[in-house]
Amino acid sequence: MSVQSSAEASADRPAAPEPPPEPGQVVAVRGSVIDLRFPESALPPLFDAVEILWDGPERLVAEVQSHLDARTARAIALQGTSGLRRGTPARPTGGPLTAPVGEAVLGRLLDVMGLARDDGPELPPGTPRSPIHRPPPSLARRSPRRDLLETGIKVIDLLAPMARGGKAAMFGGAGVGKTVLVMELIRKMVERHTGISVFAGIGERSREGQELWEEMKRSGVLDRTALVFGQMNEPPGARWRVGLTALTIAEHFRDEEMLDVLLLMDNVFRFVQAGAEVSGLLGRLPSRVGYQPTLASEIAELEERVASTPGAVVTAIQAVYVPADDFSDPAVAELFSHLDSSIVLSRAMAAEGLYPAVDPLGSTSSLLDPLVVGEAHYRLAEEVRKTIAHYRELQDVIALLGMEELSAADRLAVRRARRLQRFLTQPFLVTEAFTGHGGVSVPLEETLKGCRAILDGQCDDWAESAFFMTGTLDQIRERDRAGRTG
Numbered sequence: 001m002s003v004q005s006s007a008e009a010s011a012d013r014p015a016a017p018e019p020p021p022e023p024g025q026v027v028a029v030r031g032s033v034i035d036l037r038f039p040e041s042a043l044p045p046l047f048d049a050v051e052i053l054w055d056g057p058e059r060l061v062a063e064v065q066s067h068l069d070a071r072t073a074r075a076i077a078l079q080g081t082s083g084l085r086r087g088t089p090a091r092p093t094g095g096p097l098t099a100p101v102g103e104a105v106l107g108r109l110l111d112v113m114g115l116a117r118d119d120g121p122e123l124p125p126g127t128p129r130s131p132i133h134r135p136p137p138s139l140a141r142r143s144p145r146r147d148l149l150e151t152g153i154k155v156i157d158l159l160a161p162m163a164r165g166g167k168a169a170m171f172g173g174a175g176v177g178k179t180v181l182v183m184e185l186i187r188k189m190v191e192r193h194t195g196i197s198v199f200a201g202i203g204e205r206s207r208e209g210q211e212l213w214e215e216m217k218r219s220g221v222l223d224r225t226a227l228v229f230g231q232m233n234e235p236p237g238a239r240w241r242v243g244l245t246a247l248t249i250a251e252h253f254r255d256e257e258m259l260d261v262l263l264l265m266d267n268v269f270r271f272v273q274a275g276a277e278v279s280g281l282l283g284r285l286p287s288r289v290g291y292q293p294t295l296a297s298e299i300a301e302l303e304e305r306v307a308s309t310p311g312a313v314v315t316a317i318q319a320v321y322v323p324a325d326d327f328s329d330p331a332v333a334e335l336f337s338h339l340d341s342s343i344v345l346s347r348a349m350a351a352e353g354l355y356p357a358v359d360p361l362g363s364t365s366s367l368l369d370p371l372v373v374g375e376a377h378y379r380l381a382e383e384v385r386k387t388i389a390h391y392r393e394l395q396d397v398i399a400l401l402g403m404e405e406l407s408a409a410d411r412l413a414v415r416r417a418r419r420l421q422r423f424l425t426q427p428f429l430v431t432e433a434f435t436g437h438g439g440v441s442v443p444l445e446e447t448l449k450g451c452r453a454i455l456d457g458q459c460d461d462w463a464e465s466a467f468f469m470t471g472t473l474d475q476i477r478e479r480d481r482a483g484r485t486g
Ligand SMILES: Nc1ncnc2c1ncn2[C@@H]1O[C@H](COP(=O)(O)OP(=O)(O)OP(=O)(O)O)[C@@H](O)[C@H]1O
Pocket: 172, 173, 174, 175, 176, 177, 178, 179, 180, 181, 321, 355, 356, 357, 428, 431, 435
């Protein structure tokens, strides 16, 4: 019997396929944090995904966050880890987490991993996937747009105009109307938007996701929309990464299919909050107000990727929860700096029922510039702000001494400011069911005409109540007349 040397034997055989990556194993589990040990040559790089080969209720994937030594990685799980034991095998996937992209995701509701979470079938096996971590487009490839996007919402079009291809956010404390405003914008824009829409539901209630799904179905735009959810009942890892999954889907449509994208994110604060939870779980020292030390870079990592390129436009609308109504909160302050339009919702206005409770003085937009909106619009907006600001200054005096103590000029200013405040309210399409008022859309031209007329004193004698929750000046005139004759 002849014995072949091992070298001869391997020369005779055809080349063997690459062996699978060396499996590692779980060495510690603390909630969502998993420590994994690998052979030294197989330690996965930072941000790579590792599959935990367990027999738990669902697929378990973790993202590497740090290297404890040459063989041990610390990772954050994207699903629940309850029941996971030390010694469970784990295999690096050879790259970062990927999201399914393209045609197949339209009309579907997905989770952070891109798994279908609606009642439909799994995505087709050949669906292309893209890594969720990638750099933002270079400055040379960005094409900032300054085309006005008329929303039909008076106060926004007048004081914080939005841009097609820009980034806008609604800021506000709990229950002041962020979600209602985002839903209204979706209703108004999605139907006339010709591209596709991507919605990221980050850390909010599952019920809201369900309502949105129904809303999209009703308005017939679901087949042009992808919804990605990581809601408040999911682990921090899922809430932290779900925004990137949605962005990856949006980027594919922008870069590969050259389609305009409407990107909606509710709620970006929950992304920051999830990042803070992850940071704490990983044992990093907190920074200001307990936030993660990487707060600014995490926000930039998300926001910088929301960009328009010469081929296609990405218009982003975001909701931002403001904890304890504190606008100096570091996360909120950091987010402000990334936006074109910041729409601030005021609790005092919501308490008075002045919906949408958009604060005329706190809301800003880089588009409110004479070179973009024109000199007349710009001056009018400034005049509206000045009149309302003056009224606010006088409010304490009025509360203490009454209107009678004001000068005639101040009384007139108060009269006009109150009419302006009411003129800037309007009923929404999405609130028809519970307010009983039919929703209205007001063209910018009509908004400007109305404000001009109020400031010029043409409506000083009209009943104040006629201005509340209506549309154009003509409708208000009719209401006022009806009130007098009726
Ligand atoms: N434009 C509006 N017209 C009438 N009512 C409104 C309007 N906006 C908000 N509301 C009232 O305020 C409630 C809370 O609104 P919404 O859920 O949008 O707040 P939110 O800021 O998203 O709250 P949270 O931070 O708790 O999610 C609504 O259920 C509704 O009763």
